[in-house]
Amino acid sequence: MVSVGVAVAEPGVVAAVTRPLAQAVGVPLGLVRTARPRQWVKNVLVVAAPAAAGQLASRHTALQLGIVFVLFTAAAAAVYLVNDARDADADRAHPVKCRRPVAAGDVPVSVAYGTGGLLALGALTGAAVLCNALTAALLAAYLVMQLAYCLRLKHVLVVDLAVVTTGFVMRAMIGGVALGIPLSRWFLITTGFGALFMVAAKRYSEAVQMAGREGATRLLLTEYTTGYLRFVWQLAAGVAVLGYCLWALEHSGTWRQLSTIAFILAVLRYAVFADRGTAGAPEDVVLRDRPLAVIGLAWLAMYGMAVADL
Template sequence: MTAGPPVLPAPELEPVPATASTARTIGWPRAVLRTSRPRQWPKNLLVFAAPVAGADRGRVVGLEPALIAFAVFTLASCAVYFVNDVVDAERDRGHPAKRSRPVACGDLAERHALLVAAGCVLLALAGSALVGSAGLSFCLAGYLAMSFLYSGTLKHLPVLELTMVASGFVLRALGGAAAARVAPSGWFVLVCSLGALLVAVAKRYTELAGLGPAAAAHRPSLRHYTPAGLRAAQRGIGVATIGAYLGWAVLNGSPWAVDCHLLTAIPLAGALLRFDWLTGRAELGRVEDLITRDRVMLACELLWLVLFIAGTT
């Protein structure tokens, strides 16, 4: 990924003044809910990855503490969104999509956003303590620290910011493993890491492709990437993800489940190919929507799940 051509000035987009919200206020509770990004909460389902992957003949261990871990990381991620929107409020006001965020448009006061963030952090820490897992507490603390550092400064550093985004996904998976008392294998961590990095690279590509020359004005790190470089990186990581998954299926699964686990690589490869195609067509869209709303993607995911369950029963 190399530096691209000189960045052109961002087009003049009329900021949305905070006072304008008085004429179209959406209400404080709804503003809080919107800022917490409910559509992003499914990311936290990664806490169930290790318990499910470690299932033995249909028996999933540690499901109850994993449910608490899901709530813990949902609260923690909400706290990060509130802080991030306060930090980026001025820049978001010039973004064609993000300008409507409650903090940016004035529907949610910055002070209130920070107070809600603090409350979410306290609740997340309390939930972690309830599980009684040092590993979960460590993953939660690491997630919060890295996310707040990312929101403050690290998001502007190319490549490093991609690894920071990917690390957030991996820490969710490791936190779920710690809560369920399931020891994750090296193959499991590698698959999670590559998959998370794949999503992070795809997100940057859609931003760069959708915003064009104005992209760097909204996310300075984008001036160091090129669309071709990001696409090549995404495809290379996709191939590596399949390779790591095959390694997990052969070397880490129960001997009686190897055949079914190998079969699950087929719908996984189909999903990655479909994801690559959808990413190439996306413009300012949420990458998460490509995974959860496309019918072909959903069909591949359902087939993967059916085959995986068959391999654990």
């Protein structure tokens, strides 16, 4: 009679084999999560200037904007990686940010820094080769400004709001810069104050949600008052609406002028979440609120008909 033996691996041996495999899979996934895929929707703003100028029809424009979108996404991901590596200790004290891969220990700090540097270098090289020198310069300015924000400017009152707002404006500008499209003053005013509205609403929501936990995370929230932040987002919303209305009324065409109604309704709808203190994640508000999505589609339809001169 022949007996067949089955070898059973020791638990320690199994763990020693599976641990490196888990790390090999976990680190890349952690890097992707740190790059904030949900935030990439912000980079759709690269089409803003060509859309405002009514120049989205050609294949060349679509290809160039696709390239710019990828380059800006890489640059923004680089900033997120460096930011999370630098803020790992502070993020561990935050009820939500403690789950970020770097703060949770899933991605080593050195790997986050290294990957961020490579992405930044790749974005700048790609902009210089595939676009033009002005696009590369604008992207370089964005990276320098955002890295300065990570290192110091995030702790300076008002300047922190201005830097984050400027990042949105640069997103909206870069598509026009890459295609050589002039940027109107009303476009820049509406974009700038619209961005400030969302940034101040985000800070206000963070301040409301972290009430009673001051000092545990973003220190600047202890210096802002909720009343001041409310004033900022209300002021910015008013200027953004005024700028858009002046831009629309400056041009002939019924559809362009009617689009002001949808724009104002969108601002009012977003202000509901700002007032409640639940606009801490702007991408969630924009992507998940159905009435806001319907208003956005209505605005897009009216603006599209205005561009098509219908």
